[in-house]
Amino acid sequence: MTTIIIGEKPDAAFRIATALAEKGLKGKKSRYGVQYWEFQRDGKEYIVVAAVGHLFNLKQTTRHQGYPVIDNIGWVPSFKAAKKSAFSEKYFRTIEDVAKNGSEYIIACDMDTEGSLIGFNVLRFICGKNDGKRMLFSTLTKQDLIKSYENMIQHLDWGNIAAGETRHYLDWMYGINTSRALTLAIKKTSPRFAILSTGRVQGPLLSILADKELEIKEFIPKPYWQLQLILLINGNEIIALYEEDKIWNKENAEKIFKECKDKSAIVDDVKKKKYTQSPPAPFNITSLQTEAYRFFGYSPQQTLNIAQALYTNAMISYPRSSSQKLPPQIGYKEILEALLKIKKYEPLCKKLLALPELRPIEGKIIDMAHESIHPTIEPPKNIKKLSGPAQKLYDLICRRFFSVFASPAIRESMQVLIDVNGNKFLTNGRRTLEKGWMEFYGPYAKFDEIILPDLKKGDELSVKQLDLLSKQTAPPPRYSQASIIKELEKRNLGTRATRAAILQTLYDRNYIIDKSISVTYLGLKIAEAIKKYVPDFADEKLTRRFEKELEEIMQGKIKKEKVLNKAKKALIKICDEFKQNEDEIGKELGEAIIQTQNDKALLGPCPKCGKDLKILFSPKTRKFFCGCSGYKDGCKTAFPLPHNASFQRLDKICEKCKTPIIMVYRKGKRPFKMCLDPLCIEKKSWKKPDEKIGKKGRVKQIQKVKK
Ligand SMILES: [Zn+2]
Numbered sequence: 078m079t080t081i082i083i084g085e086k087p088d089a090a091f092r093i094a095t096a097l098a099e100k101g102l103k104g105k106k107s108r109y110g111v112q113y114w115e116f117q118r119d120g121k122e123y124i125v126v127a128a129v130g131h132l133f134n135l136k137q138t139t140r141h142q143g144y145p146v147i148d149n150i151g152w153v154p155s156f157k158a159a160k161k162s163a164f165s166e167k168y169f170r171t172i173e174d175v176a177k178n179g180s181e182y183i184i185a186c187d188m189d190t191e192g193s194l195i196g197f198n199v200l201r202f203i204c205g206k207n208d209g210k211r212m213l214f215s216t217l218t219k220q221d222l223i224k225s226y227e228n229m230i231q232h233l234d235w236g237n238i239a240a241g242e243t244r245h246y247l248d249w250m251y252g253i254n255t256s257r258a259l260t261l262a263i264k265k266t267s268p269r270f271a272i273l274s275t276g277r278v279q280g281p282l283l284s285i286l287a288d289k290e291l292e293i294k295e296f297i298p299k300p301y302w303q304l305q306l307i308l309l310i311n312g313n314e315i316i317a318l319y320e321e322d323k324i325w326n327k328e329n330a331e332k333i334f335k336e337c338k339d340k341s342a343i344v345d346d347v348k349k350k351k352y353t354q355s356p357p358a359p360f361n362i363t364s365l366q367t368e369a370y371r372f373f374g375y376s377p378q379q380t381l382n383i384a385q386a387l388y389t390n391a392m393i394s395y396p397r398s399s400s401q402k403l404p405p406q407i408g409y410k411e412i413l414e415a416l417l418k419i420k421k422y423e424p425l426c427k428k429l430l431a432l433p434e435l436r437p438i439e440g441k442i443i444d445m446a447h448e449s450i451h452p453t454i455e456p457p458k459n460i461k462k463l464s465g466p467a468q469k470l471y472d473l474i475c476r477r478f479f480s481v482f483a484s485p486a487i488r489e490s491m492q493v494l495i496d497v498n499g500n501k502f503l504t505n506g507r508r509t510l511e512k513g514w515m516e517f518y519g520p521y522a523k524f525d526e527i528i529l530p531d532l533k534k535g536d537e538l539s540v541k542q543l544d545l546l547s548k549q550t551a552p553p554p555r556y557s558q559a560s561i562i563k564e565l566e567k568r569n570l571g572t573r574a575t576r577a578a579i580l581q582t583l584y585d586r587n588y589i590i591d592k593s594i595s596v597t598y599l600g601l602k603i604a605e606a607i608k609k610y611v612p613d614f615a616d617e618k619l620t621r622r623f624e625k626e627l628e629e630i631m632q633g634k635i636k637k638e639k640v641l642n643k644a645k646k647a648l649i650k651i652c653d654e655f656k657q658n659e660d661e662i663g664k665e666l667g668e669a670i671i672q673t674q675n676d677k678a679l680l681g682p683c684p685k686c687g688k689d690l691k692i693l694f695s696p697k698t699r700k701f702f703c704g705c706s707g708y709k710d711g712c713k714t715a716f717p718l719p720h721n722a723s724f725q726r727l728d729k730i731c732e733k734c735k736t737p738i739i740m741v742y743r744k745g746k747r748p749f750k751m752c753l754d755p756l757c758i759e760k761k762s763w764k765k766p767d768e769k770i771g772k773k774g775r776v777k778q779i780q781k782v783k784k
């Protein structure tokens with residue numbers, strides 16, 4: 078008579094076991110090198126086993142290579158579906174051995190549709206059961222886990238499971254069919270091989286980015302003139318602009334400039350206004366990703382990974398949340414009392430605890446399953462032991478949590494109207510009168526402070542300089558990784574859990590490059606071809622409708638079969654459109670692939686002859702290297718390249734050796750920059766194994782190159 082508890086990942090499973098074990102765990106248990114945990118509670122036997130994320134994948138059950146693939150889809154163990162998932166077999170086998178003969182089953186995976194589906198698949202396909210109990214928790218603290226155990230629901234959360242399963246079917250069906258269609262179209266018409274892909278959210282996302290790229294490419298800058306008055310007030314330079322900040326007519330601008338030249342500046346009017354600024358809403362995943370990008374430069378995916386690790390260590394609540402709510406049940410006071418033990422937060426926590434009432438400001442967005450992201454009652458014992466990025470993110474999350482309880486900041490704006498020979502100039506000041514929440518948000522509360530002295534009508538100001546500036550209107554800004562994720566959220570495309578990964582796929586496929594996102598020629602061509610030949614697929618409406626229906630499945634309002642049938646119909650139509658235009662699509666993309674692959678092989682100019690340095694393959698050594706395309710003209714410049722890596726040109730030249738600097742990417746490692754010359758003096762310091770990642774990855778790699 079053993080109760081089996083299924084956790085989503087080993088770390089989380091271990092936490093669940095330690096929280097629930099009344100007299101500690103029964104020794105170290107493992108099978109196939111995978112740990113599981115045994116303990117007693119209320120005189121009953123328990124075993125906690127861990128999945129390792131999804132242990133099952135969807136797969137086509139027939140061998141048919143064409144498309145559409147609409148039926149004949151089923152769940153198979155991940156280790157059988159894909160080589161890269163081979164490691165999951167030992168988790169599968171461990172659960173199979175240990176959990177087969179349970180008398181009762183509890184799913185304790187993460188509290189979302191993915192977690193519910195992960196647990197259910199383990200339950201039905203490995204343990205052979207059709208129902209179980211469900212523990213729901215949003216933090217992995219001991220207190221919350223015990224509470225969730227005591228209040229677990231007596232059956233599985235079928236709405237979540239159905240929504241999760243439908244999402245997997247939708248994504249899989251759309252992904253396989255459209256990717257197969259693209260790849261087959263290329264295969265038919267082009268000599269180059271390339272795997273192309275697109276997907277249910279990927280298609281519309283690429284389309285949004287491509288539209289922006291075209292808008293920027295087609296942008297024609299318009300000239301305008303600006304009159305800038307530099308004043309010297311109390312020794313500070315203050316800039317005032319002519320009341321029309323863009324003057325479109327040059328003669329007009331020159332006329333005003335002449336009128337104002339060497340004339341005195343007199344204060345004409347001063348307007349002061351006090352206003353309050355409320356603290357920002359509690360973090361959800363999108364605002365956390367935005368702020369982490371803004372302050373630390375982390376990509377959304379990086380932020381998600383770091384946050385996930387903090388969650389697994391019980392330090393913060395579940396991060397894949399879209400909620401901006403902070404319900405009182407999380408225990409504001411208890412959390413603040415726990416964080417008080419961290420020295421740097423002590424004064425802040427004390428101030429908040431002294432308030433007559435703790436009432437957080439909240440945003441509008443509700444997430445049925447979660448609260449917003451907040452620190453828990455289990456802060457790290459020694460914050461310095463966290464990795465640098467984890468420390469930073471944790472600090473950001475704690476400070477945001479503090480600030481939502483604090484009072485609004487009181488600020489004052491001041492507008493000064495200045496008369497110069499009948500022409501009006503304006504300057505604006507802004508200052509904080511009472512810091513309020515900004516004190517709590519600390520370094521992340523950044524607002525411009527332009528403090529102007531007390532001025533009154535009639536004051537004469539000392540003019541340092543008057544400039545007539547010739548300017549051009551700027552194209553719209555590119556999306557950053559954070560701003561495009563925000564845009565997707567706004568348009569209700571994808572989910573909080575998947576957006577970052579889908580964006581990464583576009584990078585992996587060479588459709589987009591750079592932090593400030595540019596769409597490549599290939600990306601533009603794919604977006605164009607899809608829009609031209611398969612317009613339904615680039616259409617956001619379809620994707621958004623599915624998101625809404627998934628939500629309704631979750632709430633039990635509609636059946637998953639209904640949604641899937643509709644999706645199949647839409648997909649058959651899309652596949653038909655693809656087939657009819659296969660030749661045209663193939664021709665257009667084939668040419669784009671050749672150009673993109675060629676571009677990608679170029680690393681920058683040769684330091685000797687100036688021709689392009691190129692990534693080449695040596696049949697003799699069977700290795701990639703970098704050689705000069707002026708080889709035929711007698712230039713023998715060549716450099717070794719790190720193995721098992723991919724490269725991106727940066728259009729920068731090393732000051733020391735004059736070779737191009739490139740970015741090197743290796744799977745699972747941090748990317749790094751290097752110049753091409755292995756003997757360059759810049760690389761002298763590289764041998765020191767000073768960084769953790771250096772020991773195994775970076776330094777070894779570089780020494781290899783040096784040989
Ligand atoms: Zn050369």
Ligand SMILES: [Zn+2]
Binds near residue numbers: 731735752758759
């Ligand atoms: Zn160099």
